[in-house]
Amino acid sequence: MNSLDKVLSEKIAAMQESKLLRTLKTTERLKSAKVIRNGKKLISFSCNDYLGLALDKRVKKAAIAATKKYGTGAGASRLITGNQPLYDILESKIAKICGTESALVFGSGYMANLGAITTLVGSGDIIITDKLAHSCIIKGAKLSGAEFKRFPHNNIEQLAAMLEKYRHEYKSCLIVTEGVFSMDGDSPDMPALQEICHKYGAWLMVDNAHDLKHPIHGENTIIMGTLSKAVGSYGGYIAGSKILIDYLKTTAKTLIYTTGLPPAILGASVKALDIIEKEQWRVNKALENAAYFRETISKEIDGLEMGSSVSQIVPLMIGSIEETEKISQYLYDNGFLVSAIKPPTVPVNTSRLRFSFSAEHDKKDIDRLIATLTRFYIK
Numbered sequence: 001m002n003s004l005d006k007v008l009s010e011k012i013a014a015m016q017e018s019k020l021l022r023t024l025k026t027t028e029r030l031k032s033a034k035v036i037r038n039g040k041k042l043i044s045f046s047c048n049d050y051l052g053l054a055l056d057k058r059v060k061k062a063a064i065a066a067t068k069k070y071g072t073g074a075g076a077s078r079l080i081t082g083n084q085p086l087y088d089i090l091e092s093k094i095a096k097i098c099g100t101e102s103a104l105v106f107g108s109g110y111m112a113n114l115g116a117i118t119t120l121v122g123s124g125d126i127i128i129t130d131k132l133a134h135s136c137i138i139k140g141a142k143l144s145g146a147e148f149k150r151f152p153h154n155n156i157e158q159l160a161a162m163l164e165k166y167r168h169e170y171k172s173c174l175i176v177t178e179g180v181f182s183m184d185g186d187s188p189d190m191p192a193l194q195e196i197c198h199k200y201g202a203w204l205m206v207d208n209a210h211d212l213k214h215p216i217h218g219e220n221t222i223i224m225g226t227l228s229k230a231v232g233s234y235g236g237y238i239a240g241s242k243i244l245i246d247y248l249k250t251t252a253k254t255l256i257y258t259t260g261l262p263p264a265i266l267g268a269s270v271k272a273l274d275i276i277e278k279e280q281w282r283v284n285k286a287l288e289n290a291a292y293f294r295e296t297i298s299k300e301i302d303g304l305e306m307g308s309s310v311s312q313i314v315p316l317m318i319g320s321i322e323e324t325e326k327i328s329q330y331l332y333d334n335g336f337l338v339s340a341i342k343p344p345t346v347p348v349n350t351s352r353l354r355f356s357f358s359a360e361h362d363k364k365d366i367d368r369l370i371a372t373l374t375r376f377y378i379k
């Protein structure tokens with residue numbers, strides 16, 4: 001065996017041993033939160049298309065219309081000739097929704113975080129993130145060259161203590177957290193966070209990738225979001241002051257040195273944002289579905305640990321990888337797709353089932369899901 005394959009196969013064997021090896025499973029998505037996997041039709045509680053827009057006829061039509069008019073590929077970076085007209089429409093819509101002066105669309109949410117964080121802070125600065133912040137925030141913080149620290153999840157007192165201790169040693173200070181945490185479905189106390197940032201002269205960046213409600217406002221605030229989840233399309237964005245956006249256009253490497261998004265994607269995003277504005281029931285229904293699940297299942301089964309979810313994302317904390325996979329498999333056998341979430345996506349010994357609720361689910365789906373879980377727990 002050549003040395004590349006030899007080194008990698010040893011690493012793969014170690015990951016397999018600890019059950020951390022990941023594989024891709026071919027999945028076809030259908031309307032009404034259904035999917036097909038291995039020829040089996042399942043109700044999915046694992047998609048981030050929370051509002052059911054990725055398969056919406058009107059959004060598909062907008063994507064096709066954009067392709068017909070502008071072609072399939074952007075042809076160049078946005079800074080060269082890839083900045084086609086739909087970007088202006090999309091960015092002014094995003095800025096309006098976020099209540100900011102300006103917005104900038106990146107190739108994905110991952111690229112938005114990576115590109116913005118690495119250029120907002122650097123050597124001589126400090127970045128402090130929530131301990132559970134998403135991979136692309138952590139990666140950005142590490143790549144930025146700034147001093148990097150983390151505060152315990154949603155613990156504002158600890159953050160304040162860290163700022164008291166370290167803030168004066170650095171020039172700029174960036175605090176990064178999430179509006180709704182991707183694997184926990186909980187939210188930070190935003191007014192308290194803003195107050196602390198104000199007190200210590202820190203900038204606040206909030207990743208709203210999973211936040212279905214309107215984002216926050218405030219001074220020194222940077223809003224990040226994605227078009228790949230609730231919007232049912234693809235891409236990421238930063239929203240904030242005009243000066244922030246002007247600065248990113250010249251400095252964010254993940255904007256400059258990558259090709260613009262395909263027109264179809266921009267057309268789909270514009271249409272989907274229009275629909276979200278007009279059909280507010282979609283957001284309400286996704287949130288109500290999750291609340292119904294949390295309330296109903298805690299009446300059926302005692303002692304379930306569901307964290308502090310206040311959103312469409314509800315974790316069911318299990319702990320061990322084996323047990324989590326066992327329940328996930330049981331649900332699969334009974335017609336439900338609920339992925340097992342394991343380290344390093346979540347901390348060691350906090351493996352969980354992550355239920356994501358959408359406007360496409362109805363009460364009957366949720367009742368059947370709860371009945372199946374009840375059979376598993378109370379056999």
Ligand SMILES: *Cc1c(COP(=O)(O)O)cnc(C)c1O
Nearest residue numbers: 108109110134182209226228235
């Ligand atoms: C999914 C996600 C991202 C990345 O967004 P993409 O558009 O999928 O690249 C960023 N932050 C959080 C919290 C996420 O869950």
